[in-house]
Amino acid sequence: MRKIILFTVCLISATMAIQAQTAKWFVGFPSGYVFGGPGASLKSMMEDQGYNQPATFIFNVEYPIKTYVPPLMIMAGKQISPFGSLYILAGNSDASTVEGYNGYNAVSVSFNIIQATLGYQFTFPQSHFKLGIGPSLFIVHHELVNYIPASETTETKPGVSLMARIPFGKEKKLFGVELFFAMNVAGSVQLNDIHETYLNAEADLAGGKLSMVSAMLGLNFVFRR
Numbered sequence: 001m002r003k004i005i006l007f008t009v010c011l012i013s014a015t016m017a018i019q020a021q022t023a024k025w026f027v028g029f030p031s032g033y034v035f036g037g038p039g040a041s042l043k044s045m046m047e048d049q050g051y052n053q054p055a056t057f058i059f060n061v062e063y064p065i066k067t068y069v070p071p072l073m074i075m076a077g078k079q080i081s082p083f084g085s086l087y088i089l090a091g092n093s094d095a096s097t098v099e100g101y102n103g104y105n106a107v108s109v110s111f112n113i114i115q116a117t118l119g120y121q122f123t124f125p126q127s128h129f130k131l132g133i134g135p136s137l138f139i140v141h142h143e144l145v146n147y148i149p150a151s152e153t154t155e156t157k158p159g160v161s162l163m164a165r166i167p168f169g170k171e172k173k174l175f176g177v178e179l180f181f182a183m184n185v186a187g188s189v190q191l192n193d194i195h196e197t198y199l200n201a202e203a204d205l206a207g208g209k210l211s212m213v214s215a216m217l218g219l220n221f222v223f224r225r
């Protein structure tokens with residue numbers, strides 16, 4: 001994650017001397033790759049409890065495996081002063097399934113996070129770089145996959161979100177593409193102990209805290225005027 005943040009800072013520095021134009025309103029659809037968060041915690045938890053054994057099907061598979069689902073978000077904002085805008089950011093900000101194998105049985109846990117943020121975006125003079133920050137609400141749902149009944153939990157966590165936008169090219173066209181960076185911070189969520197048996201398959205995993213600190217780096221497809 002440090003390399004991603006450093007890369008973003010370098011791009012921010014490169015935009016500081018470019019003449020910029022502030023949009024009066026914008027609607028964007030950001031997506032990208034998420035680093036950290038519950039997925040990373042689940043993977044580490046399975047490794048610590050021995051669910052990191054290789055398996056051979058048609059080819060060798062190294063566990064644990066994290067199946068990633070790209071975020072699906074919408075962002076909308078309106079300029080309220082020459083120096084900034086109010087914006088909302090909402091949608092599915094993180095989702096994945098982590099599967100582990102201990103040599104005898106497999107365990108698979110999926111989760112998704114619904115996020116709602118109300119923030120203020122700062123516009124910097126003579127720069128395309130925009131920085132936003134605001135309070136967020138996260139609804140986190142995680143469940144055991146392929147077991148009936150499934151162990152599932154939903155928690156709501158308050159937090160804070162930081163985002164940065166750097167447009168590619170001038171901001172004079174209605175449609176544009178931007179480099180998008182976001183970071184979310186909230187309290188950890190609890191994964192309960194898992195002890196399930198279904199059709200001679202057993203899932204046995206000690207629970208623990210799942211981190212809600214994550215970063216996303218990707219693209220924002222934006223309409224602006």
